[in-house]
Amino acid sequence: MRSWLLAPADKEKALTQASTAGAHVVVVDLARAAPEERKQQTRLAARDFLMSHREQLVAARKFARWVRVGPMVGMEWRQDLAAALEGAPEGIVLAECHGPEQVKELAAALYELEGRVGLKTGSTRIVPEVGGSAASALRLSQFADELHARVSGLLWDSASLARSLGARRMRGPGGLWTDALAHVRAQVLLAAHAQGLDALEAPFRNLREPEGMKRAAEAAAADGFTGMLAISDTQVADINMAFRPSQEEVAEAREIVGLFALNPDAERIAFRGRYVGQAELAKAKALTG
Numbered sequence: 001m002r003s004w005l006l007a008p009a010d011k012e013k014a015l016t017q018a019s020t021a022g023a024h025v026v027v028v029d030l031a032r033a034a035p036e037e038r039k040q041q042t043r044l045a046a047r048d049f050l051m052s053h054r055e056q057l058v059a060a061r062k063f064a065r066w067v068r069v070g071p072m073v074g075m076e077w078r079q080d081l082a083a084a085l086e087g088a089p090e091g092i093v094l095a096e097c098h099g100p101e102q103v104k105e106l107a108a109a110l111y112e113l114e115g116r117v118g119l120k121t122g123s124t125r126i127v128p129e130v131g132g133s134a135a136s137a138l139r140l141s142q143f144a145d146e147l148h149a150r151v152s153g154l155l156w157d158s159a160s161l162a163r164s165l166g167a168r169r170m171r172g173p174g175g176l177w178t179d180a181l182a183h184v185r186a187q188v189l190l191a192a193h194a195q196g197l198d199a200l201e202a203p204f205r206n207l208r209e210p211e212g213m214k215r216a217a218e219a220a221a222a223d224g225f226t227g228m229l230a231i232s233d234t235q236v237a238d239i240n241m242a243f244r245p246s247q248e249e250v251a252e253a254r255e256i257v258g259l260f261a262l263n264p265d266a267e268r269i270a271f272r273g274r275y276v277g278q279a280e281l282a283k284a285k286a287l288t289g
Contacts, residue, residue: 002243021233031095043083050087070095081273097128114151132160201228253284
């Protein structure tokens with residue numbers, strides 16, 4: 001799943017555009033701050049969107065349905081989660097996640113809610129949004145060691161990290177991330193690959209620089225990220241193009257899958273001067289599936 005489009009739950013037009021944008025994943029955002037009197041209406045809008053797209057009959061428009069909740073302060077996130085689970089989303093993006101213990105708390109809440117609404121236990125996946133503060137950034141290595149079974153990917157939070165540092169910019173000359181942000185980005189990439197997870201690039205936030213957006217997506221794909229977040233439907237096509245596998249990559253993946261099919265009991269197989277194992281096989285299957 002290459003493109004993840006973030007759509008505000010309180011913006012009807014944005015939700016409508018998201019459903020036809022061509023994104024592989026639409027993330028309905030319930031984590032945005034809003035007055036309490038509007039919160040319940042927003043939760044209902046999110047639930048209705050999820051339910052209305054649960055059965056997608058037009059294959060060209062099919063997308064995974066996720067919801068963003070958090071941060072885990074007070075009871076608001078639990079109320080958002082309860083409303084979202086009524087729409088049976090495929091997964092939850094946990095905003096401002098400070099460590100593996102918050103993932104465990106979210107997983108426990110999901111276990112209870114799945115039973116309540118009749119969903120299969122463990123069916124709702126989790127992508128924590130990590131590295132949003134200096135303190136949480138220093139704990140990123142824990143995600144390479146303490147992985148909950150529900151976690152399918154890691155997303156890093158460049159905007160929150162910049163705010164927490166009091167940084168006046170996120171990118172420098174040539175559109176490159178500043179040093180502190182680049183360090184956190186690299187740690188997230190490493191932690192995700194260490195566990196065989198999706199590694200999701202932070203969104204490009206300047207909608208007035210489409211060329212910068214294109215370069216950012218191409219750089220993320222070249223650096224080893226498996227997907228990228230979009231904050232507008234206008235960014236989706238560039239992300240899909242940047243992360244589209246080349247013909248050579250697809251051919252190599254098919255060859256790896258074929259070799260393991262001929263040697264189903266093998267843990268590792270010699271391939272083009274190197275050894276490939278189960279992790280490479282899983283990636284190859286995802287690429288050719």
